[in-house]
Amino acid sequence: MNNIFVYCEIEDGKVADVSLELLTKARALAGTLGCRVEALAIGHNLGGIEKQLALYGAEVVHVADGAELAPFRTLPHAAIVCGVFREEQPQIALFGATCTGRDLAPRVSSALHSGLTADCTSLEIGDHKDAKTGTEYKDLLYQIRPAFGGNIIATIINPDHRPQMATVREGVMKMEPVPANEVKPAEVKPVDYKKYLSDGDFAVRIVAREMEERKIDIKGSPIIVAGGYGMGSKEGFGLLYQLAEVLGAEVGASRAAVDAGFAEHERQIGQTGVTVRPKLYIACGISGQIQHTAGMDGSSMVISINTDPEAPINKIADYAIVGDVNAVIPKMIKYYKQNSK
Amino acid sequence: MNKALKIVVLAKQVPDTRNVGKDAMKADGTVNRAALPAIFNPEDLNALEQALRIKDRLPETTVTILTMGPFRAAEVIREAMFRGADGGVLLTDRKFAGADTLATSYTLACAVKKLNPDLIIAGRQAIDGDTAQVGPQVAEKLGLPQVTYAESIDGIDVQAGEITIRRRLEHGVETVAMRLPGVITVNASAPACRPRNAKMVMKYKHARTVSEVQEQQEDYYMALHKERCYLCIPEWGSGDVDADEASLGLSGSPTKVKKIENIVFQAKEAKHLTGSDGDVEGLIKELIASHTIG
Numbered sequence: 001m002n003n004i005f006v007y008c009e010i011e012d013g014k015v016a017d018v019s020l021e022l023l024t025k026a027r028a029l030a031g032t033l034g035c036r037v038e039a040l041a042i043g044h045n046l047g048g049i050e051k052q053l054a055l056y057g058a059e060v061v062h063v064a065d066g067a068e069l070a071p072f073r074t075l076p077h078a079a080i081v082c083g084v085f086r087e088e089q090p091q092i093a094l095f096g097a098t099c100t101g102r103d104l105a106p107r108v109s110s111a112l113h114s115g116l117t118a119d120c121t122s123l124e125i126g127d128h129k130d131a132k133t134g135t136e137y138k139d140l141l142y143q144i145r146p147a148f149g150g151n152i153i154a155t156i157i158n159p160d161h162r163p164q165m166a167t168v169r170e171g172v173m174k175m176e177p178v179p180a181n182e183v184k185p186a187e188v189k190p191v192d193y194k195k196y197l198s199d200g201d202f203a204v205r206i207v208a209r210e211m212e213e214r215k216i217d218i219k220g221s222p223i224i225v226a227g228g229y230g231m232g233s234k235e236g237f238g239l240l241y242q243l244a245e246v247l248g249a250e251v252g253a254s255r256a257a258v259d260a261g262f263a264e265h266e267r268q269i270g271q272t273g274v275t276v277r278p279k280l281y282i283a284c285g286i287s288g289q290i291q292h293t294a295g296m297d298g299s300s301m302v303i304s305i306n307t308d309p310e311a312p313i314n315k316i317a318d319y320a321i322v323g324d325v326n327a328v329i330p331k332m333i334k335y336y337k338q339n340s341k
Numbered sequence: 342m343n344k345a346l347k348i349v350v351l352a353k354q355v356p357d358t359r360n361v362g363k364d365a366m367k368a369d370g371t372v373n374r375a376a377l378p379a380i381f382n383p384e385d386l387n388a389l390e391q392a393l394r395i396k397d398r399l400p401e402t403t404v405t406i407l408t409m410g411p412f413r414a415a416e417v418i419r420e421a422m423f424r425g426a427d428g429g430v431l432l433t434d435r436k437f438a439g440a441d442t443l444a445t446s447y448t449l450a451c452a453v454k455k456l457n458p459d460l461i462i463a464g465r466q467a468i469d470g471d472t473a474q475v476g477p478q479v480a481e482k483l484g485l486p487q488v489t490y491a492e493s494i495d496g497i498d499v500q501a502g503e504i505t506i507r508r509r510l511e512h513g514v515e516t517v518a519m520r521l522p523g524v525i526t527v528n529a530s531a532p533a534c535r536p537r538n539a540k541m542v543m544k545y546k547h548a549r550t551v552s553e554v555q556e557q558q559e560d561y562y563m564a565l566h567k568e569r570c571y572l573c574i575p576e577w578g579s580g581d582v583d584a585d586e587a588s589l590g591l592s593g594s595p596t597k598v599k600k601i602e603n604i605v606f607q608a609k610e611a612k613h614l615t616g617s618d619g620d621v622e623g624l625i626k627e628l629i630a631s632h633t634i635g
Contacts, residue, residue: 069610071515073487074486074487075486075487082544098491099490102473102474102491103489104476105476106442106472106473106474106476106478107472107477107480107487109478110478111481113443113595114595115441115596116443116474116596117596118470118472126617142599145498147470147471148356148469148470152601153601154601154602155598155599155600155601155602156597156598157596157597157599158595158597160597179356200486202483203486203523204518204520204523205517205518205520206517207516207518208515208516209516210513210514211510211512212512226561239620245635259529265530271471272471280628280633297479301633303624304611305616309613314611315611315612318612319612320613320614321615321616321621321625322613322614322615322616323615323616327616328621331616331618331622332625334624335621336629336635339560339629340635
């Protein structure tokens with residue numbers, strides 16, 4: 001009882017990376033709290049799914065398996081999650097900050113009147129003393145996230161309501177399997193889910209789905225050339241593609257650049273985009289708001305190119321080139337070609 | 342609802358977080374919105390456009406803007422009216438202050454119940470919090486289905502009470518049909534909102550809330566509003582929406598802000614370079630030598 005639950009996203013029998021990342025984090029939190037990690041798998045044809053989840057630390061796997069449960073639909077999944085949470089009383093519940101998790105988790109938090117914090121960049125365990133009442137709380141979940149357009153970092157707590165719920169974006173937490181000699185089989189608990197569902201839970205029906213393979217893979221690229229609003233235009237981004245091509249890199253973008261239409265949303269790096277940890281990150285015309293740096297400050301090496309010597313990005317850069325991107329990038333391409341052979 | 346829908350659009354006036362000054366935070370960790378320029382939350386404009394497109398198709402449809410905030414949030418309602426909305430309601434009460442997403446959703450849901458619409462449309466998320474929680478939480482509080490990440494409304498079958506929506510997900514597009522009443526949240530990738538309409542601006546430029554009229558203390562407005570009641574924007578407080586006070590504002594919020602830190606970048610020694618040929622070539626050679634590139 002009062003364990004940590006991870007809602008696991010499953011597509012075609014495979015558990016999503018973000019869910020395995022959350023299990024990895026849940027393991028660490030459970031170690032601090034001295035509780036167990038439980039996974040919740042809702043979908044269809046889930047036989048054997050516990051094996052994938054056990055590798056990342058799930059000790060108990062609750063499985064709701066039925067044809068009407070896949071593909072994901074909000075209402076039946078929300079009803080089952082709420083039903084299981086009411087019975088199991090988790091102290092913490094984690095969801096991926098994906099289209100699914102960000103659709104489902106608020107619905108669950110509203111039904112259970114438990115607080116929810118979106119897009120956490122860090123989760124820790126700590127104590128709290130209420131300044132007004134003097135009440136002391138032990139072992140709360142600190143839900144840490146940039147807020148207010150990335151101008152502040154807020155630590156959010158839910159002192160009185162359970163579960164303490166948080167969503168985390170893919171790539172923010174590390175994904176680490178349990179060491180091979182410590183893996184234990186997970187206990188499977190089938191969920192008698194039909195008792196939680198009513199006709200009203202099927203008010204939305206899926207007419208068509210056109211899923212495509214992920215075309216842009218900035219997360220897996222060892223070198224990223226990223227552009228910000230300072231690139232000036234969609235055409236300005238053309239320079240970045242040229243540099244990326246010679247370096248074998250992927251092109252990323254800041255939120256400001258994506259909002260301005262310079263690059264596709266799939267390329268957005270930062271709190272509301274993808275988190276990356278490449279070996280080299282070249283930030284071009286990016287000022288370096290925390291919103292952005294939260295998604296790239298794990299890079300091994302950062303080069304910034306910016307006309308403003310005071311740009312915040314220069315504070316986390318290994319090399320800060322003060323200059324105009326339109327002049328510097330062509331030089332980088334030229335000297336790379338000259339020297340690489 | 343034979344030939345038309347009754348639509349409520351949830352909109353928020355947000356601080357322009359792209360331009361935050363130094364003194365924008367209050368001591369209790371909440372945001373001092375008064376210190377910032379206020380704008381129409383961008384995705385709520387996408388939501389408004391979807392509502393207006395339904396009104397284009399079914400002209401007897403009514404579009405009502407519902408917004409919660411301080412008195413000046415009435416600007417959002419006026420702006421929406423200039424673009425084609427029929428009117429709006431401002432939810433304003435000191436008791437609403439300090440609400441997290443759950444208390445906000447509760448308050449909005451109380452007001453929506455009173456308006457009793459067929460369809461509720463909201464932006465996916467607001468730029469000051471980026472949580473995307475209020476839409477689904479309002480839906481849950483009302484016991485209604487939800488469709489998030491909408492990009493377009495492809496079909497409305499008023500007779501059957503069903504609406505067909507295209508939603509944009511990480512890895513593709515999903516088309517779903519939702520039984521009405523229901524809640525839709527709209528993505529930034531949906532069509533941008535139409536601009537102001539000159540006729541609407543003329544018609545509604547004197548639209549004011551009661552508080553605004555009182556503030557200006559102009560008999561002209563009082564007289565005008567008596568004569569043309571469509572210019573009066575209603576203001577609702579907690580009593581008007583039959584809200585349970587314990588569920589409002591800070592006390593109705595399960596999440597608490599424990600700590601706020603201003604951003605301090607950890608300075609490490611950056612090597613400063615110019616954009617000169619010598620500096621750039623030196624750097625590239627260094628990176629090749631260390632096998633960082635190449």
